[in-house]
Structure formats: C-alpha cells, structure tokens
Amino acid sequence: MRCLELFCGIGGFAAAVQGHANVVGALDLSGHAIEVYRHNFHDHGARQAHLEHLDEAEIFGYEADLWWMSPPCQPYTTRGHQRDLEDHRARSLIRIMALIERQGPAHVAMENVPGFQGSDAHALVLRTLSDAGYEVAERLLCPTELGVPAQRERYYLVASRRGLRPREKREAAAMRPLADFLMAPTDEELGQVVVPEEALAKHGPGMRIFDLREEPGRIANTFTGAYGKTWQAAGAYLRMADGRVRRFTPREMLGLMGFSPDFGFPDHVSLRQRYKLIGNSLSVWAMREVLSALIPSLSGAETPVDAKASEALALP
Ligand SMILES: C[S@@+](CC[C@H](N)C(=O)[O-])C[C@H]1O[C@@H](n2cnc3c(N)ncnc32)[C@H](O)[C@@H]1O
Structure with missing residues (x-):
C-alpha cells in the first residue's frame, strides 16, 4: 500500500507501518520535525510544506492509496480556545477535505485529541467522507487499553472506499509495569x-x-x-x-x-x-491497532505485551 503521511511530525505513522506499507511522501510545516523525520526515515521524501497551500497536482501525483493525517489539535482543546473551524490552524484540514471531495484516495485515516469529536471540523470530515462514498469507523483509544502504562487517549478514524476489515475482539491486555x-x-x-x-x-x-x-x-x-x-x-x-x-x-x-x-x-x-516533538507525536501501539482495519498484517505486529525492554532494567 502506498501511503502519504500528512502533518507527519517525527513520523509516528511511519514507525507504525514500517515493514507493512510504503510511505511515498511525508509533509509537515516544521523544519525541526522534518529534520528528525529524515534522520530516521531517509527514503520517504519528507519535506517541509504548508498543507493549506497544498498543490493539487503534487498531492495527486503521489498516487497514494492511503492519506494519513494528524492535524493540529489546538482548535479543539480548551488551551487552544476551541475556535474549531474558525481557528486558522484548521485551514489545512479544510483544504484536505476539499481535495478529498475532488479525488480522494482509496483510504483515509486520521488522529486527533478526544475534543475533536463533536466539533464542526469533525462534522465536516464525516460529511465529506460519507458524500464521497467511504465506509467510516471511529473510536477513542488509549494505549492503557493495550497494556501500556501511559495515558494518551486519542480520537482515531479509518475510512475506506473498499470496505474496512472488522475489528478483532481482543482480551483486555495485562498492564505492563x-x-x-x-x-x-x-x-x-x-x-x-x-x-x-x-x-x-x-x-x-x-x-x-x-x-x-x-x-x-x-x-x-x-x-x-x-x-x-x-x-x-x-x-x-x-x-x-x-x-x-x-x-x-x-x-x-x-x-x-x-x-x-x-x-x-x-x-x-x-x-x-x-x-516537544515527542509530546506532539503519537502512540505507535495505538496506531497499529487502529490501522489494522486497513493494513491487515499490522494485527500480527509486535504489541506492548510481547515487546521486550531494550535494555536491562534497574530503577535508577
Ligand atoms: C499533532 S502533530 C502530528 C505529529 C505526528 N503525527 C508525529 O508522529 O510526530 C501536528 C503536526 O502538524 C504540523 N502542522 C501544523 N500546521 C500545519 C500546516 N498548516 N501544514 C503542515 N503541517 C502543519 C505541526 O508542525 C505538527 O508536526
């Protein structure tokens, strides 16, 4: 699967799908983020770009099957004053919705803060995807549900014109210390x-x-x-x-x-x-769980329960 990573940051999406899908382009406004992204994922064509000015020919030129996006969350947080679609930081999402209306890819997926749910931006995304014939699934997921002892509840959406793989029933994971x-x-x-x-x-x-x-x-x-x-x-x-x-x-x-x-x-x-860059990124574990609706091999990828700690541990 050819994937385009929008608002790529340091590459949480790239880390989640590594070995399971091809990232053919990665775009973000932040020069720091792009530098770190390239340091880790050399061959994804990561580059700095202002997504509200995204060129149509460029985005369709990637011929991506999946557009992934984790747009700025400030328009939907209390700290960001919840100005929703009136916030200038929502313009890039509005632009992407207009492009999907024109000629969307086979699959779309996104992440945001829980406060995104119920916003006008949320309604715009749902309306755009439904009018364009996508099947949509949404959920809130926190890595603690997967056994990771760190909270990071986020809103996730997966959408496909070719149908979504039904969600697997999982046993509640034991919490790792x-x-x-x-x-x-x-x-x-x-x-x-x-x-x-x-x-x-x-x-x-x-x-x-x-x-x-x-x-x-x-x-x-x-x-x-x-x-x-x-x-x-x-x-x-x-x-x-x-x-x-x-x-x-x-x-x-x-x-x-x-x-x-x-x-x-x-x-x-x-x-x-x-x-700052890590705090803005996302849970790779949660991403794999969510994206397995579109990329079936991810359901067999390493989980927090079988991941080994990378070094001998001693409480410092
Ligand atoms: C929630 S973070 C996403 C982080 C990313 N998923 C990761 O794994 O690091 C939002 C990102 O959107 C970028 N961004 C904000 N406004 C943008 C715009 N108009 N065009 C492109 N990128 C933008 C920020 O620089 C930031 O990296």
Whole structure:
C-alpha cells in the first residue's frame, strides 16, 4: 500500500507501518520535525510544506492509496480556545477535505485529541467522507487499553472506499509495569533530566512524582509537547533511589510510545525540542491497532505485551 503521511511530525505513522506499507511522501510545516523525520526515515521524501497551500497536482501525483493525517489539535482543546473551524490552524484540514471531495484516495485515516469529536471540523470530515462514498469507523483509544502504562487517549478514524476489515475482539491486555520502560540514564542524560531543587521546592506539590519502589503500578499521565518547558500538567516524574527527582528521558518516552530503540535525533536538536516533538507525536501501539482495519498484517505486529525492554532494567 502506498501511503502519504500528512502533518507527519517525527513520523509516528511511519514507525507504525514500517515493514507493512510504503510511505511515498511525508509533509509537515516544521523544519525541526522534518529534520528528525529524515534522520530516521531517509527514503520517504519528507519535506517541509504548508498543507493549506497544498498543490493539487503534487498531492495527486503521489498516487497514494492511503492519506494519513494528524492535524493540529489546538482548535479543539480548551488551551487552544476551541475556535474549531474558525481557528486558522484548521485551514489545512479544510483544504484536505476539499481535495478529498475532488479525488480522494482509496483510504483515509486520521488522529486527533478526544475534543475533536463533536466539533464542526469533525462534522465536516464525516460529511465529506460519507458524500464521497467511504465506509467510516471511529473510536477513542488509549494505549492503557493495550497494556501500556501511559495515558494518551486519542480520537482515531479509518475510512475506506473498499470496505474496512472488522475489528478483532481482543482480551483486555495485562498492564505492563512502568519500570519495564525505564532505562538507566547515561551521565549526560542525568545531567539534563534531574529537576533542580528550586523548581522542586516551588512546583513539587503540583507535579506527578512517582516512586516506583513504593508504587510499581503507577501509570504515566499524558506527556505533552510542553514537558521540557513547564513543570506541571505536562507529564510525570520519577523519584530516584538517592531522593532526587528526574524527568523521563526522551528515550523512555519514545519507548512508551512504541518507537523502535533505533529511533534517534540529530545531535544538535536540543532536549527541549526533543520533548516537544515527542509530546506532539503519537502512540505507535495505538496506531497499529487502529490501522489494522486497513493494513491487515499490522494485527500480527509486535504489541506492548510481547515487546521486550531494550535494555536491562534497574530503577535508577
Ligand atoms: C499533532 S502533530 C502530528 C505529529 C505526528 N503525527 C508525529 O508522529 O510526530 C501536528 C503536526 O502538524 C504540523 N502542522 C501544523 N500546521 C500545519 C500546516 N498548516 N501544514 C503542515 N503541517 C502543519 C505541526 O508542525 C505538527 O508536526
């Protein structure tokens, strides 16, 4: 299957379908994201592009069977003021819907925040796809339902003109302990992720700090793009054996999201940028589950339950 990855970011879609489908193009506005994307997926033709100005000849020229998109979520979040289709960041989605109306691919799939459901943009997507003859399935899915101890509930939609594969009934997955996803930080990482005493004194009471020795069953709250910038409401922290508190490292966050241990960043990308790009990305595990309605081989792909931790684990 030929896939076009729109709003590609660092390539959560590419990571999910690797070995199962061909990504023939990947587009995003952010130069940082495209750089990281290319570092990991050299041959997907990733390039910087403003999707609201997407050229018709270019998009149809990819001859893609599937258009994947994870458009900006700010128009549908309280933080983003919920301006919905009035928000300038919704224009790219409106443009893509107009292109689908003209000549959509065989399959379309998308991801967004739960608040997308019930928005005017949601109604526009459903109307466009139904008028163009797609069968549509939607769901909210959180990786915790797949046994991943990290929340990231998202809205997912899959649509096809050729019919969708029915969803498989699955046993509820056993929750893996969060400690399975920890990796002893290198000295360099530790120097970057330990929370300074002053920050802890000021913001500690509002931070979610886990001591996994005492509470091994903790589940990380959603990591957002602001995790490297603000102390509260952007993700969880770990108390170390020596009493200090640290952030999760980017490697640990990527592991929790289901990216391969080989995924990396160009050296000059700052820690804050890494956190931002990962926080904006998506759960590869959840994606595989959802996309298996269109790409059947994904239902046999590695799941969080059989994934092995990439290193020997020791609570740091
Ligand atoms: C929710 S993130 C998607 C992240 C991606 N799925 C990943 O795995 O990293 C939304 C992305 O849309 C991009 N974006 C926002 N507005 C855009 C526009 N008008 N044209 C192209 N990309 C845009 C942002 O740079 C960001 O990478």
